Amino acid sequence: MSQSTLNQYYDELIDLIYKILDTPDNWVHFGQRLTQILDATYIQVQALDVCNQAISFSAGGGRLNDVDRVASDLAYLHYPVDSDPRWEYFLQLSLEDQHKWYQCHHHIDHAFVEQSKLYQQVLLPFDLRNVAVKALVLDEQLCIAFIIHTSEKQQPLQNEKIDFLNRLLPHLERVLKTQRQLYKFSTDSIVGYSLINKLHQPIVLLNLSGGVVHYNTAVSTLLEKTNLIQLQNNQIYLDQPYQQQLKDNLREIEALFRQQTFDNELLQDGGIKIQSESGETLYIFASLLATEQELKAFGIRPLVMLTLFHPEHSISVDIQLLSSVFKFTPAECKVALSLLDGFSTKEIAQKNKVRADTVKKQIQSIYRKTSTHKQSELVKILLNFPKAI
Incomplete structure (x- = not known):
């Protein structure tokens, strides 16, 4: 030009x-x-x-x-x-x-x-x-x-x-x-908070003591639709034994962090499944925000990000949800959703402008993270989530 x-x-x-x-x-x-x-x-x-x-x-x-x-x-x-x-x-x-x-x-x-x-x-x-x-x-x-x-x-x-x-x-x-x-940096305007505020997936940020630091609008909407979780006085309240399970998980996260042996991969199967007598279900997945870049974006202290998933009140599967549940990278999320839509490895590579070998490696990583071995098993898992928009 x-x-x-x-x-x-x-x-x-x-x-x-x-x-x-x-x-x-x-x-x-x-x-x-x-x-x-x-x-x-x-x-x-x-x-x-x-x-x-x-x-x-x-x-x-x-x-x-x-x-x-x-x-x-x-x-x-x-x-x-x-x-x-x-x-x-x-x-x-x-x-x-x-x-x-x-x-x-x-x-x-x-x-x-x-x-x-x-x-x-x-x-x-x-x-x-x-x-x-x-x-x-x-x-x-x-x-x-x-x-x-x-x-x-x-x-x-x-x-x-x-x-x-x-x-x-x-x-x-x-x-x-x-x-x-x-x-300039202030507690009223933190970049990490503004990021999660734009997500439609319910997100709660906790300090390592379990106190609620921040949550997005999607959490407020979910709280109006379920009694499986409550937020009061900057604390999360769950029925037993789930309250104790959450405390134990946070204690383990803090111990691993202080020992400098923490790896979010350890939490891959550490989600909490809450189920009422009527069959209503809520999943809670945790990730520690403690890398140098995360601390710069979310404040000075390490935080735990809780992603909430309620099958009856979730409107879509998005990259953030798949990342929280399965620890997918953004690229793996796109590949997983493409597999759900029936695209072949070659078609996915062309669509994402990467090599077919790269897609094959991403698919193997997806299978490993979801404990599946073939596309039909993966699709069965993803179909239990609401469809992506």
């Missing part, structure tokens, strides 16, 4: 930028429009509170819907920081020269992508291959990065697009500096 063609969108984008002053939610509208103009996948602004070493703000818009964006963000947080070297390069560049853009294709080559689980399981399935990043605010307290995500097909941003973006940057910087306090 030529510079003159891009320039015709300048006034429209400037108007969208200053609407962010009305509400940060307007990052979504700005991001959606800019992705269309640049032929990108996703536009994101992300803030790191340097003092608290916490992700203090994350928003954006583009081709990813909310479900996919949240799923990719949550899956990304489970990976260690050193699995994604892009941020190290970016921070080094920013410290040397804040006026430069960082583009990952200069350092992340095809060979690295091929062997990286982060890319193969989380980034590529959502068309997140390349990033172009610019620090809009960078000082001893706060780093706010402006990020352009593009797919492998879209290719990295070309010079004329970077030049056009540089014309927009002073206005973006002005908006961020005007509302600086909104982008």
